[in-house]
Amino acid sequence: MVGEQVAPSWLPAGSRVQWIVGAAPPAPMGLVRLLIRDGDRVFCVPRERTGALDLPTRRVGEADPAGLKAILALGIEVTGSTEPPRWVGVVRNIVPAPSGDYGWPAPVAHFGVWQMENMPRIDGQWLDAGEETSSLKERHWFPLLALDRLP
Numbered sequence: 001m002v003g004e005q006v007a008p009s010w011l012p013a014g015s016r017v018q019w020i021v022g023a024a025p026p027a028p029m030g031l032v033r034l035l036i037r038d039g040d041r042v043f044c045v046p047r048e049r050t051g052a053l054d055l056p057t058r059r060v061g062e063a064d065p066a067g068l069k070a071i072l073a074l075g076i077e078v079t080g081s082t083e084p085p086r087w088v089g090v091v092r093n094i095v096p097a098p099s100g101d102y103g104w105p106a107p108v109a110h111f112g113v114w115q116m117e118n119m120p121r122i123d124g125q126w127l128d129a130g131e132e133t134s135s136l137k138e139r140h141w142f143p144l145l146a147l148d149r150l151p
Contacts, residue, residue, distance in 0.1 A: 010140070014097055020089055021144075022089070025066040035088060042127055045125075056077075058071070078122055085114035088115050090110045091140050093109045
């Protein structure tokens with residue numbers, strides 16, 4: 001574990017979030033996200049519901065508990081490459097008492113980040129993650145950015 005926050009504002013009361021790196025993606029995986037970097041710039045696309053810029057993302061189905069099929073499909077969609085993305089880490093929500101609108105597995109849900117070196121072939125925007133005022137700093141996965149170059 002590389003970090004933890006107790007009572008984050010986006011989770012129900014009594015919850016916590018952890019940022020974890022490890023050898024294998026854990027289950028259950030709720031979402032997979034694809035990180036593509038060009039220096040300090042990060043490739044982003046609009047979120048479906050809000051239009052806010054974020055990493056390319058795919059929801060994970062129950063038949064794919066660790067999200068491996070979902071991230072491979074997302075990598076192909078975004079870059080055209082069949083090369084498997086490299087595991088970076090995960091945001092783990094620990095929610096002992098989920099509220100009715102929480103919507104993820106409880107008490108534990110994971111949201112994984114993988115990286116590819118290939119450049120995107122879809123439309124999107126490059127955002128500078130190193131800027132002091134970068135909107136990416138609000139993303140729950142942002143603490144994992146510093147870990148994307150680990151072996």
